[in-house]
Amino acid sequence: MKTALLTVLPAPALALSLNLPPGAEPVVDTTSPATSHALAVGAWQAGKLPTLHAEGTVTRKVWHVQGQMATQPVMAALRSQLVAGEYLVIFECDTDACGGFDFRYGLDVTPEPDMHVDLGDFRFLSARRSGTEKPDYVSLLISRASTRGFIHMTRIAADNEAIPLETETFAPSGSLADRLDRSGHTVLEDVRFVTGASGLEGEDFASLRALGEYMIAHPEARIALVGHTDAVGGLRGNIALSRARAQAVRTWLLSRFDLPAARIEADGVGYLAPVASNKTEDGRSRNRRVEVVMTSTQ
Numbered sequence: 001m002k003t004a005l006l007t008v009l010p011a012p013a014l015a016l017s018l019n020l021p022p023g024a025e026p027v028v029d030t031t032s033p034a035t036s037h038a039l040a041v042g043a044w045q046a047g048k049l050p051t052l053h054a055e056g057t058v059t060r061k062v063w064h065v066q067g068q069m070a071t072q073p074v075m076a077a078l079r080s081q082l083v084a085g086e087y088l089v090i091f092e093c094d095t096d097a098c099g100g101f102d103f104r105y106g107l108d109v110t111p112e113p114d115m116h117v118d119l120g121d122f123r124f125l126s127a128r129r130s131g132t133e134k135p136d137y138v139s140l141l142i143s144r145a146s147t148r149g150f151i152h153m154t155r156i157a158a159d160n161e162a163i164p165l166e167t168e169t170f171a172p173s174g175s176l177a178d179r180l181d182r183s184g185h186t187v188l189e190d191v192r193f194v195t196g197a198s199g200l201e202g203e204d205f206a207s208l209r210a211l212g213e214y215m216i217a218h219p220e221a222r223i224a225l226v227g228h229t230d231a232v233g234g235l236r237g238n239i240a241l242s243r244a245r246a247q248a249v250r251t252w253l254l255s256r257f258d259l260p261a262a263r264i265e266a267d268g269v270g271y272l273a274p275v276a277s278n279k280t281e282d283g284r285s286r287n288r289r290v291e292v293v294m295t296s297t298q
Contacts, residue, residue, distance in 0.1 A: 018081050021065050021074055022286060023275040024151065028062035028114050037156050038108055039126050039137055041091045044099025049106035052090075052126075054137050054156040061153045062115050067228075067273040068291070069149025070183030071142045075123040078140055078151075087127040087138060094123045108154075109141055115152050117143045134158030147273055176210040176292075177217075184294040187275075191249060193288040195232050198244035200252060208249065211292060212257035215264075222296040225249050227268035228275075230284035235270050242268025249290045265295065 037058045042050030065074075071094075079089070098104070104117050107124075122143035129136040134157075141152040179186040188207040191200065215221055227242030227249075246266035254261055276283035 018078060020063060020151065021069065021077075021149070023066045023277070023283075024063040025066070025277075026061065027064050028060060028110050030060045032058045037137075037154060039090075039139055039154075039156065040103070040107055040124065041126055043091075043093055043097060044103040044106060049099070049103060052137075054135050056135050056156045056158050059153075059155045059157075060110055062110050063151045065149035065151065065275075067148065067275045068146070068185055068293075069144050070185070071121055071123045071144055071149070073179075073183065074149065074151070075125065075140065075142050078142075079125055082125075082127050082138060082140075085129070086131060087129050090126045090128055092123075092125040095119075095121060098122070098124055107141065109152055115141070116145050116150050117141070118145065176207055177214045180214065180292065180294055186292055188249065188290050188292060191290050192285065193245055195230060195284065195288065196241065198241055198248050200248055205252075208252055208256075212253050212259070215253075215259050216257060220296055220298055221294065222263045222265075224265040224267065224293045224295050226291045226293055227266070228273060228287055228289050228291065229268075229271050230287045231271040231274070231278035232284070235272075238270035239268055242270050244268070245288075246290055 034056075035058050036053060036055045038051040039054050040049055041052045079092070083089070093099075093103075099106075101119055103124075104119060104122065109115055109117075122141065124139070124141050126137065126139040129138075136158065137156040139154045143150050176186055188205070188211070190205050190207050193199075193201065211223075215223070225246040227244070227246035229238040229242045229245075231238075233241075243266065246268050250264050250266040253259065253264060271278070271287065274283075274287045275289070276286040278284050278287060
């Protein structure tokens with residue numbers, strides 16, 4: 001008599017789709033089947049890092065985001081997408097609450113220079129997908145440098161199904177005033193330029209009116225307007241062009257609001273801090289922009 005063997009195959013990990021910040025460029029993508037990972041599930045305490053031993057296919061991905069990046073809104077946006085994808089947050093923290101230096105160097109993450117962690121500004125999250133019998137874990141580590149942001153994702157799943165990833169722009173949360181108060185900088189989204197031009201396209205701009213009103217309401221505030229360009233042309237010419245764009249925005253503000261000129265600086269960095277690829281027209285259009293950076297320290 002022959003015995004029939006019934007093989008029960010594990011259900012595939014459910015697909016997860018994440019929208020990344022504009023300009024996110026993949027720099028690391030590795031997969032290690034049938035291995036294990038120590039997933040952080042708590043802050044560094046009593047000389048050790050609490051971890052969960054997870055087994056499966058371990059996928060690591062790192063993205064660089066060109067330009068200045070605030071870690072809080074990026075983590076908030078990715079967290080909300082994980083929760084919408086039926087992931088339950090196990091642990092989350094930022095910088096000192098994580099355990100600072102000890103926490104960061106207790107993590108198993110991709111080393112420098114691919115993944116940079118600013119010990120004064122990083123955020124971490126670990127989560128498990130609900131409703132699955134097999135393990136499906138994700139961790140996120142987000143940090144920044146002066147000219148770019150860094151996003152590190154580790155996934156531990158029962159199989160090797162890839163996560164569909166999109167690099168669509170997610171809208172910055174909150175009003176212009178909220179973004180300035182929270183992260184100290186923001187892009188003037190409705191101020192756009194054609195290639196090679198510094199003149200403002202239009203007469204009225206909601207973002208500039210909101211910025212002028214913010215400056216009136218906060219007389220102690222000082223800002224720097226930073227112009228940017230696409231990569232068409234040489235660096236010297238683009239730095240001059242970006243400076244002219246920032247000056248055009250400064251002139252618009254001073255002509256419409258009773259503000260001391262000394263409270264508003266204007267300069268440009270050319271094409272050195274893109275937020276999108278210069279290989280497409282849409283990316284070049286997004287790179288032609290002016291950003292506001294808070295310079296007051298009180």
